[in-house]
Amino acid sequence: MSAALRSFESQWRARARDALQPIREAAMQRFLKLGLPSLRDETWRYTDLRALAEQSFREAGCVTSGAPTPGAALSLVHGEQHAATLTMINGCPMLHAGLPEMDGIEVDSIRGLYDRDPKRLRQFFGSATDADQRRWVLLNTALFIDGLYLKITKPVPTPLVIRHLSTGDGAQGRDGAQAAHPRVIIEAGPGASAIIIEHHLSEGDITPLNNSNTHIELGKDAQLEHYRVYATGAGATHLDSLDIHQSQDSRCRQFTIALGGGLVRSSLEARLNQPGASLDSYSLLVGHQDRHVDCVNIVTHAAPNTRSRQTARAIAGDVSRVIFNSKVIVNAGANDADSKQSCRGLLLSPNAEIDTRPQLEIHADAVKCAHGATTGRLDPDMLFYLLSRGLDRETAQSLLVYAFLADVLTGMSVSSARSAIENALISQLPDSQTLRKFR
């Protein structure tokens, strides 16, 4: 057993039992039996966790009171433009001031929900699975301390922000680096709609392991625009998974923005369970310095007349590596499923690497599925065109990089979030001073 696995097991043994014990127990046993994913596992073939396996981890201290002080935190929304900011520190929700009152969104802790309605809570936890893309979700289920539960009951026009903050000494001491398992459950009732921004940050130079999971369920006609923005420090390891379950005629627009962290693994599993369900997924994956970003999307069309779009833009500079794997599965009977996968990669350095792999698995007869993936350097024809109009080389290159990202950026409806994300993004690109002129 690896050092990492041993340390997770000892944390598990030290835990007090709670109402989710049978679910947690099953998840932990599967996790221990299967071990950490390796390069032999289908969705992990580009991400080597052997160095991580050699480390020990300790439970990140839960901070549940006192004002959070996210030092260099970039704010994604302006005060007047959002409904509320909820903060989770090291995976624990900061709800000490009482549950916030919001028109159209009920907020509770996950513990609060299992005190009130344990049966409902259990429905959000699937049975333990061996699927390699869900390996870390097993550990999250076993070890999460608490989490946030949001229930959207009607249309809410202003965005709600969830700020996930890693804080603490974080030193690789005798007990190892700190690990947290943030968990968020978002449920949108029939006809409800919301914009929710999850923003992951870390404080100072700490090197935490974050193993986060967000579970989204959309009722009939519900609409959600969801963002997850990874902006932790370069020392952070972030393993994030997102599950989306969609009912009839529900619509989800999802943005995954990788702008931080040293090792980032981001997965999305979406199930379009009923006719009319529609998902637009946008991924903006930025490789900077020696960052490693591994993004896996699996979208299952489980009902007829469902629609999915995946748009990914990967940029890799320096010695970074960006991976984007997407898979669309059309179940038997899910006729007239309509899916498109588009992934474009842009290499900004000879030592960077981008790997993309769009896949289709179709078990129905009448479907419309398209996919495409391209990776390259800046297009020399485009560059020459701009130069031939008198633009200097730096401006021309920056303009093309910015244009490359436009498909994802222009899809964002929260303008303040978009501009904050653009700002952070631009600072990680070459010629950032020139790029700022285009905003």
Next chain:
Amino acid sequence: MLKISDLTARVAGKEILTGVNLTVNAGEVHAIMGPNGSGKSTLAQVLAGREDYEVIRGSVTFEGKDLLAMPAEQRARAGLFLGFQYPVEIPGVNNVYLLKAALNAKRKAAGEPEVDAYEFLALIRQKMKFMQMSESFLTRGVNEGFSGGEKKRNEVLQMLILEPKLAILDETDSGLDIDALKVVSTGVNSLRDPKRAVVLVTHYQRLLDYVIPDQVHVLSGGRIVKSGDKSLAQELERRGYDWVMGAQVA
């Protein structure tokens, strides 16, 4: 204005231009004709400064300066304009933004202040009207989703905004219907001026019915094999390129 001497250039290791000699004076319109593969587009691209086209011999001066020593952007700012045969689509870069950046780059090089945003919009609207282009152009990406004809109009529009001293138009007439051809020709003629020069690269004679050239040259095998006045174009149309190439052998 432009003096090309013994220009020899390679593309991907293959010699495409094999010693071009050509002099274009201010106020003149020259047409360069020739069969497919004769090197017409290569000549246009080399003059505009395409880097992957390697000049191995010869010289080009533009207003007395060594053109080949200047990078593409500097040539543009000095007043050289290439109208592309196949203008590239650049989604995400707005047409107006590009035009404004191009104009300002030129003005900056000339020591002039940046163009006023309001005046610029008025200018672009006026030129668009002249080129019979739709308003939607203002909000679209560079050439994004444009038809072949729209792309060519856009090239001429850019030329009218930038007012180059020397315009090289590479098959700007190809793929145009007769109405679009007239609009494009009117655009080119509006730029005729004793201080400017135009080089039309074309496969067919029909553009030359609307933009009357002072001189016509036939490019074949990478060099100019015959020059004459506008009647040469008409003769070529009648007798075909084989006539010139046959004459070359003889």
